[in-house]
Amino acid sequence: MSHVCHKMGRDGLSLLRHISSFTSPITAFPVTKRGCRARGYQSIVLSHSCQHRRAVSTAVSPHFQELNGPEQRLLNKLYDGLIGGQRASLAESITLVETQHPRKKELAQVLLQRVLAYRREQEGRNGGKPVAFRVGLSGPPGAGKSSFIEVVGKMLTGRGHKLAVLAVDPSSCTTGGSLMGDKTRMTELSRDMSAFIRPSPASGTLGGVTRTTSEAIVLCEGAGYDIVLVETVGVGQSEFAVADMVDMFVLLIPPAGGDELQGIKRGIIERADLVVVTKSDGDLVVPARRIQAEYTSALKLLRKRSKAWNPKVVRASSHTNEGIPEVWAKIESYRDGMLASGELQRRRRAQQKVWMWNLIQENVLSHFQSHPGVREALPRLEERVTQGVVSPGLAADMLLRAFSSS
Numbered sequence: 001m002s003h004v005c006h007k008m009g010r011d012g013l014s015l016l017r018h019i020s021s022f023t024s025p026i027t028a029f030p031v032t033k034r035g036c037r038a039r040g041y042q043s044i045v046l047s048h049s050c051q052h053r054r055a056v057s058t059a060v061s062p063h064f065q066e067l068n069g070p071e072q073r074l075l076n077k078l079y080d081g082l083i084g085g086q087r088a089s090l091a092e093s094i095t096l097v098e099t100q101h102p103r104k105k106e107l108a109q110v111l112l113q114r115v116l117a118y119r120r121e122q123e124g125r126n127g128g129k130p131v132a133f134r135v136g137l138s139g140p141p142g143a144g145k146s147s148f149i150e151v152v153g154k155m156l157t158g159r160g161h162k163l164a165v166l167a168v169d170p171s172s173c174t175t176g177g178s179l180m181g182d183k184t185r186m187t188e189l190s191r192d193m194s195a196f197i198r199p200s201p202a203s204g205t206l207g208g209v210t211r212t213t214s215e216a217i218v219l220c221e222g223a224g225y226d227i228v229l230v231e232t233v234g235v236g237q238s239e240f241a242v243a244d245m246v247d248m249f250v251l252l253i254p255p256a257g258g259d260e261l262q263g264i265k266r267g268i269i270e271r272a273d274l275v276v277v278t279k280s281d282g283d284l285v286v287p288a289r290r291i292q293a294e295y296t297s298a299l300k301l302l303r304k305r306s307k308a309w310n311p312k313v314v315r316a317s318s319h320t321n322e323g324i325p326e327v328w329a330k331i332e333s334y335r336d337g338m339l340a341s342g343e344l345q346r347r348r349r350a351q352q353k354v355w356m357w358n359l360i361q362e363n364v365l366s367h368f369q370s371h372p373g374v375r376e377a378l379p380r381l382e383e384r385v386t387q388g389v390v391s392p393g394l395a396a397d398m399l400l401r402a403f404s405s406s
């Protein structure tokens with residue numbers, strides 16, 4: 001069991017205590033590092049200076065208040081249920097991370113920190129290796145994504161895996177519509193008790209939705225799901241966001257030529273660890289073979305991204321099941337190679353950093369845009385920039401000055 005010995009402000013301390021109350025009890029008293037060690041504490045977080053104190057106590061919120069009784073009980077209930085693998089608790093916890101309510105957002109962060117601590121313990125017991133594998137799946141509308149997830153999902157739960165499927169639908173962010181189809185998708189898998197399917201939230205910005213998706217991944221892993229599939233449609237930036245949050249990125253391509261394939265961005269092909277040509281059955285086998293050959297040569301021209309793995313192109317049919325076990329075998333051999341070489345762990349660490357900076361950029365920009373001085377000056381300056389009266393550089397300087405002046 002790890003302990004934290006800490007000297008810090010009340011806010012930060014109460015937060016840390018809540019975060020760690022399940023897995024790593026905290027003792028807090030003004031002592032030295034050596035004093036902590038002498039008392040047998042293994043992990044020590046010390047913040048002696050005011051600067052440090054501020055840094056730690058604002059980790060979640062600068063004004064974090066003590067949890068009141070009902071909040072404490074809610075978090076206890078969610079955490080216990082989630083760790084116990086209860087689907088209702090997992091669903092409720094994901095709803096909490098999706099919330100826009102400021103206080104609930106803070107509670108969600110406390111819950112997440114607890115789950116992260118629990119997961120770290122599990123990883124520690126697993127020799128430092130991740131306990132779950134995250135696969136991103138993308139493809140144009142109608143590529144056969146839901147049919148593919150349905151057959152692969154049933155195969156995996158049949159083999160004893162617990163599978164979570166999370167969706168990122170960019171259209172839900174802009175129009176409230178659904179590119180992934182309003183029809184009930186993956187009907188059989190949604191009845192399978194070893195599978196958990198969560199559609200994309202109906203509204204929000206893409207940044208918001210992708211943030212809650214990566215937090216939902218952590219919650220699913222805490223609830224014991226050892227495979228997490230994150231599905232998105234190949235439109236806009238959502239597939240790049242998904243590629244940044246998974247261990248392996250799989251691109252599904254239908255066996256159609258010309259116009260239908262033009263929607264597939266070159267940039268995203270470069271991110272693919274595996275390309276699956278779908279619907280390789282009946283009359284479609286011939287075009288599927290042709291597409292496979294085209295993509296195989298295209299991938300050869302790309303810069304090698306990994307020492308442990310070369311991207312591959314395979315064919316499969318969700319209707320006949322042909323190629324489906326082979327696709328999963330490829331996914332497993334990728335996972336094993338990347339784990340053994342340590343690349344997977346490195347990729348996750350790098351993703352955490354990218355993720356933090358994405359959130360900072362998004363938050364700083366929205367702060368900037370909602371600043372009263374900026375809002376007042378912006379329309380006029382934008383107009384003058386488009387008219388060529390003021391240079392973009394000068395306008396940006398003026399807006400930044402307005403932002404930092406009050």
Ligand SMILES: Nc1nc2c(ncn2[C@@H]2O[C@H](COP(=O)(O)OP(=O)(O)OP(=O)(O)O)[C@@H](O)[C@H]2O)c(=O)[nH]1
Binds near residue numbers: 140179180279317
């Ligand atoms: N022949 C054949 N058709 C398939 C196969 N997989 C899917 N389809 C068909 O392709 C169409 C689209 O399949 P979906 O699985 O709904 O595709 P999707 O990518 O999830 O589509 P959205 O839900 O619109 O995002 C359906 O009519 C399926 O029946 C396959 O393996 N072979």
